[in-house]
Amino acid sequence: MAKTLNVPLIGTRRPRSPDGTVRALRHPGGLGPLALVAAAFVLAQLVLVRPGMGLGWDETVYVSQVSPHAPAAFFSAPRARGVPLLVAPVAAWSSSTPLLRIYLALLSGLGLFVALRVWRGLFPVRVVALAGGLFATLWVTLFYGPQAMPNYWVAIGALVCVGCFLRAQTGGRDRVALWGTGLGAALMAWMRPPDAVWVTLPLLVLAVAAPRWRRARPLLALVGGLLAGAAEWIVEAYVSYGGLGQRLSDGSRIQGGLGWNIAVGDQMRSLGGRVLCRPCNGGMPNPVVMTWWFVLPLIAALGLVIAIRARRPAPTLLLLACATTAGIPYLFMIGYAAPRFLLPLYALAAIPVADALVHLVTARGGRWRPVLVTLVAAGLAGHLAVQFAVLQATVRRTTDSHHGWAVTAAALHRLGVRPPCALTGHQSVPIAFYAGCSSVATGGHNANATAAGIARSARRMPVAVVTVPGAEPPGYARAWAPHRAGDVDVYVSPGAGNRTS
Structure with a gap:
């Protein structure tokens, strides 16, 4: 028999139980369904996203930190070193993008299985x-x-x-739950420290302010995990960015200045497959594409009502509270949108949504039950069709974009711009990675050089300026030879052609 887990209620009446706690399921079910979901997730990535899609702009920045293929790109203030360390087992010795994609797909499937495993027993396995x-x-x-x-x-x-924070609130000495709380917090902070703080804010408030949740071990595990994950980012702030406050300020500036800014409309525009909506203008996607986004909070609220009526509100309330704080900065505090920003919100809200859907199709409903089952099944089928249609179009568009960078890089090689070399100008960061060159900039978020410094570099190695067609190059490159490379113009420094083979 599985161990019984007792979790205190949040702001609700205690159930009629001897110890006034919410009990976990005594027979939580097997792991087979969770493993099947994770395996299907991996397979879907490999089939639908395709390992040969090429690396995106931000990916080239992260991968270049550990890859011998190209010099490390400028690492701006908001970024953290979690992704470079995550990809290092493959990227440190191989420049194969398909191999890296397969590795990450397998790892993401394993991560999903572990995350779902934590919630087995807090909710039914189905x-x-x-x-x-x-x-x-x-x-x-x-x-x-x-x-x-x-x-x-x-x-x-x-x-x-x-999930582990909930399990750690048993009042016992569940070391696995404590370690899970700390490691989950560390993983978030390792990847994006500010996001980790937003996600865990409700947990921190409960652990400090709510008497029934005020236990030292879970709080120490949570805070310790956050500090352990963010330690490198904090140290790097003082070493390379002028201090923690300056790094946070620079990060805010790069993201357009964090403050009250309703970005809900921007996120809606990105639902059609715009991986970065900055500036976020243009029309809204088809209403069919956006429907799930409006239905999501309604079903999540229904899941909360069901949990309260069943006298087990704590897990659902905590999930929705953390989902809400995870979404606040990207819905109300930023001037642009990227759909990936809300992935933590979607992951946390998925459990209450699933709880509500299962209740709808399994609860006693008399003559209405077949209608509810049909509506839920039809809704899920339509939802999947929309998601896969958007995914297909996004993958195709992204693959074409990445291929364009590879074409430009190949053209630069033919012009003699080969490592060691440097690129600056329009989309120079990803193109430089594809070409194996350094990327330099005299302005903008990635400023790491001066015009005089670039001109000096051109005397000892090939340097190219990338511009949109017809645009004027900077003054130091106006005498350089112009060429067309893919769908952009490039101005190549004198002497680079001597390296052509």
Whole structure:
């Protein structure tokens, strides 16, 4: 018989039990459904996203930190070193993007299984499996699961941290739950420290302010995990960015200045497959594409009502509270949108949503039950069709974009711009990685050089300026030879052609 877990209620009447606690399921079910969901997630990534998609702009920055293929790109203030360390086992010795994609797909499937495993016993296994399926079939989850990006891993860390925090509130000495709380928090902070603070804010408030939740061990595990995950980021702030306050300030500036800014409309525009909506203008996607986004909070609220009526509100309330704080900065405090920003929100909200859907199709409903089952099944089928349609279009568009960078890099090689070399200008960061060059900039978020410094570099190695067609190059490059490379213009420094073979 599985161990009974007692979790205190949050702000609700205690159930009629001798010790006034909410009990976990005594027979939580097997792990087979969770493993099946994780395996299907891996397979879907490999089939639908395709390992040969190429690396995106942000991915080239992260991978270049550990890859011998190209010099490390400028690492701006908001970024953290979690992703470079995550990809290092492959990227440190291989420049194969398909191999890296396969590795990340397998790792993301394992991460999903572990995160779902934490919730087995807090909810029925069929609810947890359905939640995993709902989260794993979102186009944004499938798209970013095999990518060298941090947001999916913040979502996994959030599920692990919140679930283990609940388990650690038994008042006993559950070391696995305590370690899970700390490791989940550390994973989030390792990837994106500010996101980790937002996700865990309700946990910190409960552990400090709510008497029934005020236990030293879970609080120490939570705070210790956050500090352990963010330690390198904090130390680097003082070593390279002028201090923690300066790094936070620079990060805010790079993201357009964090403050009150309603970005709900921007996130809606990104639902159609815009991986970065900055500036976020243009029309809204088809209403069919956005429907799930409006239905999600309604079903999550229904899940909360069901949990309260069943006298087990604590897990659902905590999930929704952490989901809300995870979404606040990206819905109300930033001037642009990327759908990946809300992955932690989706992961946490998926369990209450799944709980509500399971209740709808299994509860006694008399003559209405067949109607509810039909509506839920039809809704899920339509939802999957929309998600896969958006994913297919996004993958195709992204693959074409990445291929364009590879074409430009190949053209630069033919012009003699080969390592050691440097690129600056339009989209120089990803193109430089593809070409094996350094990327330099005299302005903007990635400023790391001066015009005089670039001109001096051109005397000892090939340097190229990339511009949109017809644009004027900077003054130091106006005498350089112009060429067309793919869909951009490049101005190549004198002497680079001598390296052509």
